[in-house]
Structures are given as C-alpha cells and as structure tokens.
Amino acid sequence: MAGGLRRLAMTLSQLPKHPQNSVELEQYSTEGDFAARWISAIVEAGDLNSESKIVDLGAGNGVLGIGLLLAGCAHATLLEIDEQAASRASEGLTTLNLNERAELLVQDLTNWKQWPEHLNCDLVIMNPPWGFQKAKADRPFLELAFSSPAKSIHLLHSASATHPPALAKELGWRGEVLLEGTFRLPANFEHHKQGIAETAVKCWRFVR
Numbered sequence: 001m002a003g004g005l006r007r008l009a010m011t012l013s014q015l016p017k018h019p020q021n022s023v024e025l026e027q028y029s030t031e032g033d034f035a036a037r038w039i040s041a042i043v044e045a046g047d048l049n050s051e052s053k054i055v056d057l058g059a060g061n062g063v064l065g066i067g068l069l070l071a072g073c074a075h076a077t078l079l080e081i082d083e084q085a086a087s088r089a090s091e092g093l094t095t096l097n098l099n100e101r102a103e104l105l106v107q108d109l110t111n112w113k114q115w116p117e118h119l120n121c122d123l124v125i126m127n128p129p130w131g132f133q134k135a136k137a138d139r140p141f142l143e144l145a146f147s148s149p150a151k152s153i154h155l156l157h158s159a160s161a162t163h164p165p166a167l168a169k170e171l172g173w174r175g176e177v178l179l180e181g182t183f184r185l186p187a188n189f190e191h192h193k194q195g196i197a198e199t200a201v202k203c204w205r206f207v208r
Contacts, residue, residue, distance in 0.1 A: 008070055009036035016088040018061040028185050030063050030127050038203050039067045041179045045205060047123055047152040048073055057109060057126040057141050062089030064125050069098050077103045110140040115147040124148050127156040146171040152207050159200035168206045179203035
C-alpha cells in the first residue's frame with residue numbers, strides 16, 4: 001500500500017496545474033500528496049471497486065477524479081465550470097490514457113436544482129468552494145450531491161465547518177470524518193498576506 005500510495009502521489013503531483021484564476025470560485029488546487037492520502041482512505045473504507053462509477057464535482061484540474069481512476073474505478077465524470085481548468089483536466093486524462101474511462105463536462109452545476117437522472121454514480125467526490133469569498137458558495141454542491149444516487153459522498157472542507165454534517169443529517173445521510181490534515185493555500189490572490197497559507201481540513205464520508 002505504501003509503495004502504491006507513493007506512486008499515486010507522484011503521478012497526481014505531475015498533473016497539469018490548476019490555473020487558479022478566480023477568487024470568487026475559490027480555486028484552490030488539491031495537492032497530489034493530500035489527494036493520494038484521501039483516495040487511499042476512500043479505498044480502505046471500501047467505497048471504491050473496479051465497477052464503481054464516480055462523479056467529481058468542481059473537478060478543477062481533475063486531480064481527484066483522475067486519482068480515483070488510477071485507484072481502479074470503472075468510470076469517472078468530471079464536472080468543472082472553468083474552461084481553462086477543464087482543459088488541464090483534459091490534458092491529464094489524455095497523458096495517462098484515461099479518456100475511454102472518463103467524461104469531462106464543462107458546466108455550471110450551481111444552476112442544477114437536482115441531480116440529473118442520466119448521471120448515474122456510486123460515489124461523489126468534491127472539494128467545493130468553502131464560502132470564504134461568497135457566503136454559502138458550497139451549498140449548491142452539497143445539496144446536489146445529497147440528491148444523487150451515490151452510495152457514498154466524499155467531501156473536503158475546512159475543519160471549522162459544522163454545517164455539512166448537519167445538512168447531511170437533515171437530508172437523510174450520516175457522516176464521519178475519514179481523514180484530517182493540513183491544506184496549503186498558495187498566495188495566488190491579492191488577499192493573501194503570505195507566501196503559503198495553511199488551514200486545517202477534514203475529509204468527510206457520508207452514507208445513507
């Protein structure tokens with residue numbers, strides 16, 4: 001497992017970088033090392049197998065969706081609103097010869113009122129905007145995921161956020177913290193005061 005985790009972390013770290021152009025969209029890229037640790041925890045939880053279909057909401061450069069493909073899922077649908085970020089995800093899928101097992105959709109999921117019937121999945125994964133720039137920016141992601149047919153939902157969020165498990169319970173899901181760690185936020189935007197900011201995060205697992 002350790003060797004596989006190291007290889008996964010290296011591969012994900014070498015993906016085309018997220019352009020991180022938008023402050024409003026809170027485009028913070030999930031680092032390869034952290035993504036690999038999270039995906040390893042998902043596998044150990046028994047939520048991923050060779051028949052799993054996954055959806056990555058707000059996929060960015062595709063690090064999570066691609067990571068789950070490399071971990072062995074059958075198919076991944078990557079949803080991303082930013083065309084430049086989606087282009088990086090496309091590059092990564094092509095480089096790793098994963099296009100036949102993936103679909104990349106450039107769409108604004110915040111306009112969706114409920115989960116599309118045609119988008120079947122077993123697992124949803126996401127690192128949505130946390131609402132630091134726009135209040136409740138994560139709400140459309142959470143509500144959409146909790147309306148999905150998925151057996152499990154995996155969410156990366158600020159450790160200080162208490163509303164995701166509360167909303168999950170309200171909508172018929174129960175949550176547990178699968179992984180805790182530190183998330184690095186590069187100073188790409190003017191409001192950052194230092195070179196690298198760090199914040200505590202939790203990776204939540206929700207099941208019905």
